[in-house]
Amino acid sequence: MNENKYPFVSDPRDPRFLNLRSLQTHQGRSRTGLYIIEGIRHLARAVEHNAPVHSVFLDHSALSNPFGQRLVRRIRQRGVPGIRLSRQLYRDLTLAIEPQGVGAVLRQTWHSSEQIRPERNSLWLAVESIESPGNLGTIIRTAEAAGVSGIFVLGPACDPYDPAAVRATMGSLFSQKLVRCSPNEFNQWTKSNGVAVVASSPTGLIDFRALTYRFPLALMIGSEKQGLSEQLVEAAGFVVRIPMRGGCDSINAAVATGVLLFEMAGQQTGVEPGKRTLGWRRSSRMA
Amino acid sequence: MNENKYPFVSDPRDPRFLNLRSLQTHQGRSRTGLYIIEGIRHLARAVEHNAPVHSVFLDHSALSNPFGQRLVRRIRQRGVPGIRLSRQLYRDLTLAIEPQGVGAVLRQTWHSSEQIRPERNSLWLAVESIESPGNLGTIIRTAEAAGVSGIFVLGPACDPYDPAAVRATMGSLFSQKLVRCSPNEFNQWTKSNGVAVVASSPTGLIDFRALTYRFPLALMIGSEKQGLSEQLVEAAGFVVRIPMRGGCDSINAAVATGVLLFEMAGQQTGVEPGKRTLGWRRSSRMA
Numbered sequence: 135m136n137e138n139k140y141p142f143v144s145d146p147r148d149p150r151f152l153n154l155r156s157l158q159t160h161q162g163r164s165r166t167g168l169y170i171i172e173g174i175r176h177l178a179r180a181v182e183h184n185a186p187v188h189s190v191f192l193d194h195s196a197l198s199n200p201f202g203q204r205l206v207r208r209i210r211q212r213g214v215p216g217i218r219l220s221r222q223l224y225r226d227l228t229l230a231i232e233p234q235g236v237g238a239v240l241r242q243t244w245h246s247s248e249q250i251r252p253e254r255n256s257l258w259l260a261v262e263s264i265e266s267p268g269n270l271g272t273i274i275r276t277a278e279a280a281g282v283s284g285i286f287v288l289g290p291a292c293d294p295y296d297p298a299a300v301r302a303t304m305g306s307l308f309s310q311k312l313v314r315c316s317p318n319e320f321n322q323w324t325k326s327n328g329v330a331v332v333a334s335s336p337t338g339l340i341d342f343r344a345l346t347y348r349f350p351l352a353l354m355i356g357s358e359k360q361g362l363s364e365q366l367v368e369a370a371g372f373v374v375r376i377p378m379r380g381g382c383d384s385i386n387a388a389v390a391t392g393v394l395l396f397e398m399a400g401q402q403t404g405v406e407p408g409k410r411t412l413g414w415r416r417s418s419r420m421a
Numbered sequence: 422m423n424e425n426k427y428p429f430v431s432d433p434r435d436p437r438f439l440n441l442r443s444l445q446t447h448q449g450r451s452r453t454g455l456y457i458i459e460g461i462r463h464l465a466r467a468v469e470h471n472a473p474v475h476s477v478f479l480d481h482s483a484l485s486n487p488f489g490q491r492l493v494r495r496i497r498q499r500g501v502p503g504i505r506l507s508r509q510l511y512r513d514l515t516l517a518i519e520p521q522g523v524g525a526v527l528r529q530t531w532h533s534s535e536q537i538r539p540e541r542n543s544l545w546l547a548v549e550s551i552e553s554p555g556n557l558g559t560i561i562r563t564a565e566a567a568g569v570s571g572i573f574v575l576g577p578a579c580d581p582y583d584p585a586a587v588r589a590t591m592g593s594l595f596s597q598k599l600v601r602c603s604p605n606e607f608n609q610w611t612k613s614n615g616v617a618v619v620a621s622s623p624t625g626l627i628d629f630r631a632l633t634y635r636f637p638l639a640l641m642i643g644s645e646k647q648g649l650s651e652q653l654v655e656a657a658g659f660v661v662r663i664p665m666r667g668g669c670d671s672i673n674a675a676v677a678t679g680v681l682l683f684e685m686a687g688q689q690t691g692v693e694p695g696k697r698t699l700g701w702r703r704s705s706r707m708a
Contacts, residue, residue: 179668272673281666306669343687376683377690379568381466382593386559389679392672396663396680400630403664 140192140210144220151223154191157239158227160293169295172228172237174202179305181205186241190216193224197235206236229301242295245313247323250284257398258329258352260286260320262366264387265357270294271302272388273355274310278303280395281402284311286320286352288366321369324352331370334394335361336384338375342394345374347401353394358387427479427497431507438510441478444526445514447580456582459515459524461489466592468492473528477503480511484522493523516588529582532600534610537571544689545616545639546682547573547607549653551674552644557581558589559675560642561597565590567682568689571598573607573639575653608656611639618657621681622648623671625662629681632661634688640681645674 143151156162157170168188171180178201180187190209197203210216225233252258259277264270274294277285287294294300300307315323324331332347333354354370356362367373376385376393385393430438443449444457455475458467465488467474477496484490497503512520539545546564551557561581564572574581581587587594602610611618619634620641641657643649654660663672663680672680 272676275669276672276676278667279663279665279669279672302673304671306667309667341687343683376566378566379686380565380593380596382562382566384591385563385566385679386589386675388673389559389563389676392676392680393683396630397684399664399666400628 140190140216140218142218142220144223146223146226150217151219154227154239158297160296163242163293163295167242168239169242169300170227170237170239170297171300172230172297173234174199174205174236176300176305177202177209177236177238178205180238180240180308181209183308185243185308187214188239188241190214190236190238191224191227192216192218192237193221193233193235194218195221195235196224196233199234202234202236209238229297243312245284245311247286247313247315247319250311250313250323252283252327252329252350254350255402256283256350257281257395257402258284258286258350259391259395260288260352260354260366261292262317262354262362263289263357263360264292264355265359267293267296267299268302269386269388270296271299271307273391274299274303275306276388276392277395278306278310280392280399282310282395284313286313286315286323288315288317288320317363317366317369321366324369332394332398333362333367333370333373334376334390335367335373336375336378338373340372340374341377342374342397345372347398349402351398351402353391353398355387355391355394358384427477427503427505429505429507431510433510433513437504438506441514441526445584447583450529450580450582454529455526456529456587457514457524457526457584458587459517459584460521461486461492461523463587463592464489464496464523464525465492467525467527467595468496470595472530472595474501475526475528477501477523477525478511478514479503479505479524480508480520480522481505482508482522483511483520486521489521489523496525516584530599532571532598534573534600534602534606537598537600537610537614539570539614539616539637541637542689543570543637544568544682544685545571545573545637546678547575547639547641547653548579549604549641549649550576550644550647551579551642552646554580554583554586555589556673556675557583558586558594560678561586561590562593563675563679564682565593565597567679567686569597569682571600573600573602573610575602575604575607604650604653604656611656619681619685620649620654620657620660621663621677622654622660623662623665625660627659627661628664629661629684632659634685636689638685638689640678640685642674642678642681645671
């Protein structure tokens with residue numbers, strides 16, 4: 135393979151390796167505006183969505199998948215710089231239990247709220263202070279599947295480019311519009327663009343299923359522990375609740391986001407209540 | 422505190438500690454029928470639900486919460502045996518980043534399918550081969566919140582008593598009826614009790630929102646990677662799909678379970694389509 139032309143690094147004090155490793159920290163990512171992805175699926179989706187690939191890093195001993203090898207060859211032919219790492223150094227850069235031998239450094243992509251003009255029938259998500267990066271990543275993946283047009287990240291602590299978040303997105307990060315802004319700026323954006331806002335809270339008065347949603351619509355999600363800040367709850371048109379039984383006072387934030395977004399997406403795409411016409415084709419005794 | 426009467430263990434070769442540690446493995450749990458919980462919330466919910474507490478283990482240096490201290494005192498007064506551990510040994514037994522200094526060994530509770538007579542309006546869950554124990558725990562927590570009456574665990578590899586699963590249940594494990602059985606036995610149970618069965622699959626033909634569900638109802642969920650086995654899909658009355666957009670081919674198994682169960686629970690409790698009467702109280706311009 136021609137990837138052999140990439141220089142080989144095995145010294146853990148090599149600055150090229152140290153630069154990569156610094157991207158595992160929030161500070162390193164903020165300073166550079168870069169982040170790391172690992173694995174063939176992630177890299178393939180990054181390329182597919184024209185995400186800005188800054189460089190690649192490889193562990194030849196783990197890169198046995200032919201599709202992965204072709205992918206790397208194509209990237210190298212485009213002139214993307216890269217290095218080969220020893221197995222040990224490569225392992226230091228990934229959370230994967232079975233690393234796939236190919237990773238990349240990408241440039242973070244952030245949009246400004248002013249650039250975003252919501253379409254009439256669109257659905258948006260705003261997240262505030264999600265505790266775990268893994269949960270945040272699962273939320274991004276869920277939002278993508280539900281057809282969300284973009285995600286507003288309202289807390290400075292929330293980092294979708296954290297390696298654990300990136301991993302949990304399963305490659306759905308690259309097609310999402312991400313906006314980092316203050317709660318205030320988000321409120322401004324929804325008002326000036328006529329976006330209806332629904333907040334989710336365990337203390338909300340309205341069952342989320344009892345509402346006919348109006349679009350463009352933004353759902354606001356807070357942390358499992360603290361929920362949304364008051365400022366955001368007050369700015370919402372409605373505060374909905376997922377009714378819980380069995381002594382449960384909360385569910386996982388990513389699960390809650392999925393439950394709410396897919397209800398909204400169902401109304402958005404016209405799977406209307408009245409269209410629920412299917413019954414059971416056979417009796418239970420026959421099932 | 423009188424918990425000082427519990428013997429103190431600091432030697433990592435002490436058999437009392439080794440017995441505890443063996444419960445972190447699937448083998449150790451299977452052999453003994455026991456499992457470990459950690460933290461005040463979990464222990465309080467175990468006691469509240471009369472879960473069979475076999476013994477407790479403490480780290481006094483971390484047990485500063487007065488509620489936790491009272492809880493331990495009450496448990497000791499009931500004659501439950503226990504040991505005190507050094508901070509290091511205690512830490513070896515928990516996944517918590519900030520251990521709360523109180524843990525317990527509980528007896529696993531399994532029901533036989535023959536014991537279970539489903540109520541007319543009840544909702545059930547069956548899980549097959551969920552990959553990660555954390556995901557399985559989140560699924561159990563979600564099922565509890567959605568009002569599920571019990572969970573059938575169909576694969577031998579699926580262990581709800583794995584420490585990572587227990588932790589993710591957030592204490593909702595103790596009130597759930599758990600049944601371990603074969604797919605065949607589950608099919609027998611649904612047939613002989615008139616339980617309608619819905620399977621979830623990315624290749625399902627029916628949008629999950631387009632169906633009017635009939636109760637008693639059981640939802641079957643498979644792994645993210647492999648989905649449900651053919652045997653189970655064939656036994657289902659309907660195979661539903663969560664429609665996905667944005668190039669996503671799957672969502673997290675716990676999120677999918679939540680999306681489906683809360684739709685079913687909504688129909689079960691009578692938040693009927695026709696009752697969706699609420700609109701927006703103010704125009705978007707005012708929001």
